Amino acid sequence: MEASSSSTKRKPTAIITIGMAGAGKSTFVQRINSYLHSLDPPSPPYILNLDPAVTHVPFEANIDIRDTVNYAEVMKQYNLGPNGGILTALNLFTTKFDQVLGLVEKRAAEVDYVILDTPGQIEIFTWSASGAIITDAVASSMPTVVAYIIDTPRTTAPATFMSNMLYACSILYKTKLPFILVFNKTDVQPHDFALEWMQDFEEFQAALASHSSSRDSEGEPTYMNSLMNSMSLVLDEFYKNLKAVGVSSMTGDGIKEFFEAVEASREEYEKDYLPELERARAQREKTLQDAKDDSMDRLMKDLEIDRAKNPQGALNDRWDPDEENDEDDDDDTDINIVDRSEHPWPGQYIDVTRARRHEDEGINWPRPG
Numbered sequence: 497m498e499a500s501s502s503s504t505k506r507k508p509t510a511i512i513t514i515g516m517a518g519a520g521k522s523t524f525v526q527r528i529n530s531y532l533h534s535l536d537p538p539s540p541p542y543i544l545n546l547d548p549a550v551t552h553v554p555f556e557a558n559i560d561i562r563d564t565v566n567y568a569e570v571m572k573q574y575n576l577g578p579n580g581g582i583l584t585a586l587n588l589f590t591t592k593f594d595q596v597l598g599l600v601e602k603r604a605a606e607v608d609y610v611i612l613d614t615p616g617q618i619e620i621f622t623w624s625a626s627g628a629i630i631t632d633a634v635a636s637s638m639p640t641v642v643a644y645i646i647d648t649p650r651t652t653a654p655a656t657f658m659s660n661m662l663y664a665c666s667i668l669y670k671t672k673l674p675f676i677l678v679f680n681k682t683d684v685q686p687h688d689f690a691l692e693w694m695q696d697f698e699e700f701q702a703a704l705a706s707h708s709s710s711r712d713s714e715g716e717p718t719y720m721n722s723l724m725n726s727m728s729l730v731l732d733e734f735y736k737n738l739k740a741v742g743v744s745s746m747t748g749d750g751i752k753e754f755f756e757a758v759e760a761s762r763e764e765y766e767k768d769y770l771p772e773l774e775r776a777r778a779q780r781e782k783t784l785q786d787a788k789d790d791s792m793d794r795l796m797k798d799l800e801i802d803r804a805k806n807p808q809g810a811l812n813d814r815w816d817p818d819e820e821n822d823e824d825d826d827d828d829t830d831i832n833i834v835d836r837s838e839h840p841w842p843g844q845y846i847d848v849t850r851a852r853r854h855e856d857e858g859i860n861w862p863r864p865g
């Protein structure tokens with residue numbers, strides 16, 4: 497299904513698995529790993545374990561955070577509890593993430609998938625700076641999808657289901673990446689109830705109403721209930737932005753469907769995420785260029801003062817009319833994308849002469865604020 501010849505080889509797809517503690521992230525990673533190995537021809541993925549506190553992972557990771565940081569040592573050394581320890585270990589690891597990406601990119605020609613297993617405590621990855629840095633770094637280097645793993649048997653209560661969906665929603669809007677809801681453990685609990693609730697909010701509201709504690713002693717819907725009723729309407733919009741698959745990491749059920757969703761998400765990445773990423777990049781380049789132009793202006797102003805003080809020295813500056821043409825691309829303010837390797841370095845001769853030519857115009861250079 498993948499192109500394997502190196503000339504047509506496309507970039508690998510990164511799958512970031514995220515989910516509540518015990519949802520089955522690591523088992524899921526192992527399952528998709530063995531699925532990819534069983535393909536014909538086999539397509540072994542490149543796996544990163546980002547959980548520093550795990551004692552045993554069911555797969556062979558290509559890069560393991562535990563090789564870089566010793567979580568127990570970090571806890572001791574920084575006097576931290578378990579979660580602070582995991583967070584600090586992740587932060588330390590993130591400072592080296594450029595090397596990680598370098599290694600991944602070196603293997604990009606051989607692998608079709610890069611899989612990331614994240615720490616058990618979901619918020620350590622989703623609400624930390626390092627989680628965001630890692631996600632952004634991966635997503636700007638290759639097509640990336642988020643696989644949000646859900647413990648299906650534990651989500652059958654409408655209230656739990658809604659909390660889980662709200663969490664997923666917050667991650668979707670934070671990362672803006674293509675998102676797949678993976679209802680795991682379908683061998684224990686089929687996920688059709690979840691699909692029904694997502695497709696039809698009235699079904700969800702009915703389930704909510706039939707739930708025992710949905711009315712108070714006077715027979716009125718409880719506060720919690722009306723809140724969830726209204727939220728189900730809001731979430732309706734959110735559901736439209738994602739794909740949902742049911743899998744069993746235990747039996748391997750639904751894994752093929754998962755990869756079909758990954759393929760569709762990859763297209764979504766290229767259609768929606770990538771142009772946005774490039775726009776943001778161009779914006780950053782422009783900000784950088786504006787800052788450079790600003791310091792250049794200030795430099796010119798300083799030079800002008802110097803010349804006023806030392807007219808004899810100013811006579812030594814020469815102006816080469818040929819260079820005026822080059823100047824044009826310099827003056828353009830409506831071009832945002834700049835190849836910095838072609839831009840004159842600050843203090844280059846051409847810019848000095850420009851100031852001299854405009855001497856009599858009495859330019860007021862902006863001063864730093």
Ligand SMILES: Nc1nc2c(ncn2[C@@H]2O[C@H](COP(=O)(O)OP(=O)(O)OP(=O)(O)O)[C@@H](O)[C@H]2O)c(=O)[nH]1
Binds near residue numbers: 520
């Ligand atoms: N029945 C069943 N059990 C599963 C499935 N997937 C995972 N489990 C079990 O769920 C438990 C947690 O699985 P893990 O893979 O460790 O979950 P995790 O999300 O990586 O856990 P942390 O990293 O500790 O948060 C284990 O006991 C698994 O055997 C599944 O598809 N079906």
Ligand SMILES: [Mg+2]
Binds near residue numbers: 522523547613615616
């Ligand atoms: Mg795990």
